[in-house]
Amino acid sequence: MPTPHNNAKKGDIAETVIMPGDPLRAKFIAENYLENPVCYNEVRGMYGYTGTYKNKRVSVQGSGMGMPSMAIYSWELFSEYEVKNIIRTGTAGAVSDNVNLRDIIIAMSASTNSAYASQYNLPGTYAPTASWELLSNAVKVTENKGTDFHVGNIFSSDTFYDDADSLAKWKKMGVLGIEMETAALYMNAARAGKNALCILTVSDCPLKNLSTTAEERQSGFRNMMEIALETAVRI
Ligand code: HPA
Numbered sequence: 001m002p003t004p005h006n007n008a009k010k011g012d013i014a015e016t017v018i019m020p021g022d023p024l025r026a027k028f029i030a031e032n033y034l035e036n037p038v039c040y041n042e043v044r045g046m047y048g049y050t051g052t053y054k055n056k057r058v059s060v061q062g063s064g065m066g067m068p069s070m071a072i073y074s075w076e077l078f079s080e081y082e083v084k085n086i087i088r089t090g091t092a093g094a095v096s097d098n099v100n101l102r103d104i105i106i107a108m109s110a111s112t113n114s115a116y117a118s119q120y121n122l123p124g125t126y127a128p129t130a131s132w133e134l135l136s137n138a139v140k141v142t143e144n145k146g147t148d149f150h151v152g153n154i155f156s157s158d159t160f161y162d163d164a165d166s167l168a169k170w171k172k173m174g175v176l177g178i179e180m181e182t183a184a185l186y187m188n189a190a191r192a193g194k195n196a197l198c199i200l201t202v203s204d205c206p207l208k209n210l211s212t213t214a215e216e217r218q219s220g221f222r223n224m225m226e227i228a229l230e231t232a233v234r235i
């Protein structure tokens with residue numbers, strides 16, 4: 001059934017969906033990596049495509065920026081379209097001193113300042129966590145790539161421009177990087193009984209005022225996409 005945000009019909013979307021934040025990245029992946037890609041959504045420009053990669057049926061769709069946007073699209077994929085696995089591919093700011101520009105971060109867990117978990121009325125603090133099956137497969141694929149990578153806790157923030165600069169405090173807790181979507185994705189997956197993973201490339205170091213060039217972002221992005229697609233083939 002189409003939703004207010006997605007025109008796809010049941011069956012149009014594969015069991016595994018790769019979700020970059022930027023819908024134009026989804027279009028790029030479909031056109032450059034998938035065989036026979038078919039566009040299933042253009043509502044609000046949030047492109048979604050289904051095709052095959054190494055004979056595996058895979059979809060790729062934008063999530064938009066921030067947890068509310070990611071939460072809408074991923075919840076609909078899980079609950080309306082029988083999607084089983086969502087792999088987010090995004091960019092992050094480095095928080096830990098051990099994380100450098102262009103490194104890959106595989107998010108084992110996602111701390112957050114979002115109120116997203118309040119809807120569950122839990123009597124404590126929920127820990128949004130990746131799917132072990134997706135995580136362990138992504139680690140195996142990344143080990144074969146020779147790229148520097150880190151696996152651990154990230155911070156999903158509601159703010160990109162943070163007035164209070166809370167990053168130093170998250171750094172003390174061993175957080176690797178900052179982005180804006182993963183905690184909601186992991187909570188949706190848990191609530192729906194499905195699987196999710198987030199793979200990030202480090203595009204900037206906000207604590208050191210460093211950022212990658214457009215060209216570096218593009219090649220880092222290709223590396224990350226290949227890791228996500230190879231992980232999708234293995235599950
Ligand atoms: N903050 C939040 N999200 C991000 C950043 C950042 O510094 N870099 C890439 N995504």
